Amino acid sequence: MAEKKRKLDHRQFQDNWTKEHGFVEQKDCAVCAFCCESVVCRTSSVQRRFQTKHQSKFKISEEKGEAIKKAISGFKKQTGILSQAVRMKSKATECSYKIGQCVALNGKPFTDGEYIKETFLSGAEVLFRDLQNKDIILSRIREIPVSARSAERRISDLAENVTTKQTIGLKQSHVFSVALDENTDVNDASRLAVLARYHENNHIYEESCCLLPLHDTTKAEDILCAFTGYFSKQDIDLNKLFCVTTDGAAAMIDKKKGFVKLLENHVGCKLLSFYRRAYVQRPHL
Structure with a gap:
């Protein structure tokens, strides 16, 4: 019964409906050019609509044919203006x-x-x-x-689109690496910047992934919570992570309680890790 009903509801538009009853095809429906009302593509529905609403207006067939041509022409012109x-x-x-x-x-x-x-x-x-x-x-x-x-809505849409594409790339990539840097912004608020490097469609992408706020302290546990929380929210498997690059802060590289060590415990495997030393310019003697 379900298949039979589905076949009846999706019949094809017939060209003679335009000439005889003034209907045109639009989005799998038959639309009346006189009143712009749509009906299902079925001969009985088209005939019933025309006979009950418009047939009484015409006394002879010549008037009917001329009126149908005029209605169709006006309908196409109107839809053309709307489309433009x-x-x-x-x-x-x-x-x-x-x-x-x-x-x-x-x-x-x-x-x-x-x-x-x-x-x-x-x-x-x-x-x-x-x-x-x-x-x-x-x-x-x-x-x-x-x-x-x-401008705010457009930029937000663009940012969301970039994040969506990046998330899809990280999900489809077999492995990826990240680089992290914790610092403070102009308002003296702590932020964690995360960059991701991954492979997609024969291209290697290295992009800014997120900028996470660190509300309370900047301990290794806080950094780990913010980092894993973001990737969990995006439904990205951290087991694909194989390399981490951080700065040389103790909260990052401490062998027992540093972020890298806590992250290894979280993912359950050893990670390839690098860190950069802060460069301090020595005064000339």
Whole structure:
């Protein structure tokens, strides 16, 4: 019964429905060009819709044929205008993402998007002055959403997309390595920077993975909790980790209670570990 019902609900659109009843195909449905209502692709449904709603308007067949042609032409023109508007809006949104990317890459405030748009408009007035479609170009520039709130959403979406792709790469990679550095930011808050190196699609990627806050202390246990918590949240298997690079702080490299030793105990195997010594410039004698 389920298979029979599924076959009935997914019949193909028939071309004669357009000529006889004024229906057009749209997204696996039959849409009436007169009232823009959709019905399932079934002859009985199409006939019933036309007979109950529109057939009484026509006295002779010539009037019916002419009215159907006019309705279909108007429907196609309307949908064409709507499709064009959607495409234009999509391009404006894409351009908004490009501007947001430039703002993020250059470390500028979100409000600079409006400044970029204003500059773009001022230059376009001169650059496209001799073109016939100058007004269309300027109107499209004005439609670009670049408010501070829009820039924030665009940059957040881009960052989320990068994180998603990176997480997929780390999950699919057979092994990966990490480099960690604990430091303080301009607000004197402790942060743990994590970089990951992994292999995907015949390419080796070395990217910033995350910047984790260390709220309380910066002991090895706190660093381990923040580090493992992030990878657990992303559902990344730490058993694929084979190499860790840290700074030379005691909390990182202590042989008994350091971060590397605690991480080895957590994953249950020996890790290849490196650390860099802090470079101190000696005064000239």
